[in-house]
Amino acid sequence: xxxxxxxxxxxxxxxxxxxxxxxxxxxxxxxxxxxxxxxxxxxxxxxxxxxxxxxxxxxxxxxxxxxxxxxxxxxxxxxxxxxxxxxxxxxxxxxxxxxxxxxxxxxxxxxxxxxxxxxxxxxxxxxxxxxxxxxxxxxxxxxxxxxxxxxxxxxxxxxxxxxxxxxxxxxxxxxxxxxxxxxxxxxxxxxxxxxxxxxxxxxxxxxxxxxxxxxxxxxxxxxxxxxxxxxxxxxxxxxxxxxxxxxxxxxxxxxxxxxxxxxxxxxxxxxxxxxxxxxxxxxxxxxxxxxxxxxxxxxxxxxxxxxxxxxxxxxxxxxxxxxxxxxxxxxxxxxxxxxxxxxxxxxxxx
Numbered sequence: 237x238x239x240x241x242x243x244x245x246x247x248x249x250x251x252x253x254x255x256x257x258x259x260x261x262x263x264x265x266x267x268x269x270x271x272x273x274x275x276x277x278x279x280x281x282x283x284x285x286x287x288x289x290x291x292x293x294x295x296x297x298x299x300x301x302x303x304x305x306x307x308x309x310x311x312x313x314x315x316x317x318x319x320x321x322x323x324x325x326x327x328x329x330x331x332x333x334x335x336x337x338x339x340x341x342x343x344x345x346x347x348x349x350x351x352x353x354x355x356x357x358x359x360x361x362x363x364x365x366x367x368x369x370x371x372x373x374x375x376x377x378x379x380x381x382x383x384x385x386x387x388x389x390x391x392x393x394x395x396x397x398x399x400x401x402x403x404x405x406x407x408x409x410x411x412x413x414x415x416x417x418x419x420x421x422x423x424x425x426x427x428x429x430x431x432x433x434x435x436x437x438x439x440x441x442x443x444x445x446x447x448x449x450x451x452x453x454x455x456x457x458x459x460x461x462x463x464x465x466x467x468x469x470x471x472x473x474x475x476x477x478x479x480x481x482x483x484x485x486x487x488x489x490x491x492x493x494x495x496x497x498x499x500x501x502x503x504x505x506x507x508x509x510x511x512x513x514x515x516x517x518x519x520x521x522x523x524x525x526x527x528x529x530x531x532x533x534x535x536x537x538x539x540x541x542x543x544x545x546x547x548x549x550x551x552x553x554x555x556x557x558x559x560x561x562x563x564x565x566x567x568x569x570x571x572x573x574x575x576x577x578x579x580x581x582x583x584x585x586x
Contacts, residue, residue, distance in 0.1 A: 275299075275300060275301060275304040275305055276297045276298070276299055276300070276305055276307070277297050277298040277299075277300065278297065279295050279296070279297050279311070280295055280296050280297060280298075281295065282294070282295045282315035282316065283295065284315035284316045285315075286316055287316055287320075288316055288318055288319065288320035289316070289317075289318075289319065289320045290314060290315075290316065290317045291314070291315055291316055292312065292313070292314060292315065293312070293313070293314075293315040293316070294310055294311070294312050295310070295311055295313075295315075296309055296310045296311070297309060324419075325419075327369055328369070328418050328419055328421070331365060331366065331369055331418065332418065332421065332423055334362065334365065335362055335366075335423055335425055336423070338360065338361060338362050338425075339424060339425065339426065339427065339459070340459075340460065340461075342360065342426065342427075343512070343514045343516075344356065344357060344426065344427065344428035344429065345428070345429045345514075345515065345516050345517060346428060346429065346430045346431070347431045347433070347517055347520075348404045348430070348431070348432055348433075349404070349432070349433050349435075350404060350405060350406070350432055350433065350434050350435055351403050351404065351405075352403075352404050353400070353401065353402050353403070353404070354400075354401050354404055354430065355393075355398050355399070355400045355401075356398060356399040356400075356401070356412050356414070356426070356428040356430070357396075357398055357414075357426050357428070358375060358377075358396060358397040358398050358399065358414035358425055358426055359396055359397060359414070359416075359425055359426070360425070360426055362425060363396055366416065366425075369418075370416075370418050370419075373416045373417060373418055374416065374417040375392065375397040375414065375415070375416050376414075376415045376416075376417075376422075377392065377399050377412060377413070377414055377415075378412070378413045378414075378415060379408075379410050379411070379412055380410040380411055380452050380454075380455065381454070381455060384399075384412070389401060389402050389403050389405070389408075390402075390408075397414065399412060399414070401430070404430070404432045405432060405434070406432050406434040406438050406520070406521075406522075408430055408432050409430060409431055409432055409452065409518070409519045409520060409521075410429070410430065410452040410518060410519065411427065411428070411429055411430075411452055411453070411454075411455040411456060411516070411518055412427070412428045412429075412430060413426070413427050413428075413455060413459075414426045424459065427455065427456070427459055429456070429506075429516035429517055429518050431503070431517040431518065431519065431520045432520060433501065433520050433522075434520075434522050436522070437522050437523065437524040438521045438522045438523070439521060439522070439523045439524070440523075440524050440525075440526050441494045441498075441523060441524070441525050441526070442494070442525075442526055442527070442528050442529060443494060443495070443496065443525055443526065443527055443528050444493055444494060444528065445493075445494055446490065446491060446492045446493060446494065447490075447491055447494060447523070448488050448489070448490050448491075449468075449488065449489045449490075449491075449502050449504070449519070449521050449523075450487060450488050450504075450519060451466060451468075451483070451486075451487050451488065451489070451504035451506075451518055451519055452487070452504070452518040452519045453466055453483035453484075453487060453504060453506045453516070453518045454483060454484045454487050456483055456506045456516050456518065457482050457483030457484035457485075457506070458484055460508070462508050462509070462510055463508070463509040463510050464482065464483050464506050464507065464508060464509065465477060465478065465479055465506070465507050465508075465509055466478040466481070466483045466486060466504065466505075466506055467504070467505045467506075467507060468489050468502060468503070468504055468505075469502070469503040469504075469505065470498075470500055470501070470502055471500040471501055475489075475502070476489060483506050489502070489504070494525045495525065496525050498523065498525050499523055499524050499525045500522070500523060501520060501521070501522050501523075502519075502520070502521045502522075502523060503517060503519070503520050504517070504518050504519045504520075505517050505518070506518060
């Protein structure tokens with residue numbers, strides 16, 4: 237019974253001590269504890285300079301029997317050495333840095349044929365870290381700088397927010413970026429290049445005409461800080477290389493006067509000139525140079541438009557003339573009626 241009573245008193249003592257009112261319980265606690273215990277009590281909690289991260293402080297213990305107590309009543313030393321829990325902003329900043337490092341270390345380059353299925357990674361190795369800190373983070377997919385809307389051939393997988401293209405087509409060429417929003421901060425998690433080779437012509441050009449091909453490499457140039465080179469290939473042969481210009485500065489290839497030999501497959505590739513020497517194929521275009529279209533065929537659409545306009549003008553004129561004729565007829569009839577009424581009045585006077 238005495239031990240139980242002492243236990244209860246000790247619990248109350250701890251409560252008062254935690255409130256800083258150690259003097260209130262010291263005398264009662266010493267008297268009660270001294271009934272069955274000799275020497276020092278356990279050390280009391282530290283009075284520490286910090287709550288975490290390691291500081292300096294003082295702690296004390298209670299002597300139950302002065303004849304048996306040896307050593308100091310007070311002790312100075314290190315306290316609260318447990319690491320401090322980081323704030324949400326610090327955790328977010330660390331996560332953003334880790335995402336950036338992971339983005340620059342990865343290389344996603346997909347070259348597929350028309351109609352094939354391809355899955356583009358979003359969070360990848362960072363999925364666990366992102367989901368733990370921001371399980372409801374908003375995910376947006378962007379194609380060549382424009383927000384992508386899922387349709388019949390594209391869908392975002394719920395499990396990991398990867399983008400799946402069920403039937404690749406030439407319109408799917410370009411740079412895909414997966415962007416997440418962490419507390420009002422948007423950051424690119426992954427970058428993937430997709431090049432789809434079409435079996436049919438993507439562009440038909442008349443002999444002698446000029447045409448422009450777009451590379452879609454601007455996003456790669458803005459994302460990776462390494463030195464990059466834009467290269468254009470024509471049927472696997474290097475056609476043109478921009479060594480002194482960044483991909484974000486030149487995004488197109490212009491051919492001023494087409495020849496039959498310009499037909500074929502054009503491929504734009506962004507290569508690293510240092511580091512891992514990675515490459516991203518950002519666009520594939522099949523071009524066909526066709527014979528000049530005869531002038532009369534070119535003028536047929538214009539002739540059809542002029543014919544429709546002529547018919548419309550004639551119709552409007554006819555309607556106007558008819559309306560005018562009706563108005564004239566009504567006016568003549570009104571005059572005849574007035575003349576007839578006037579003649580009747582004259583006969584009545586006679």
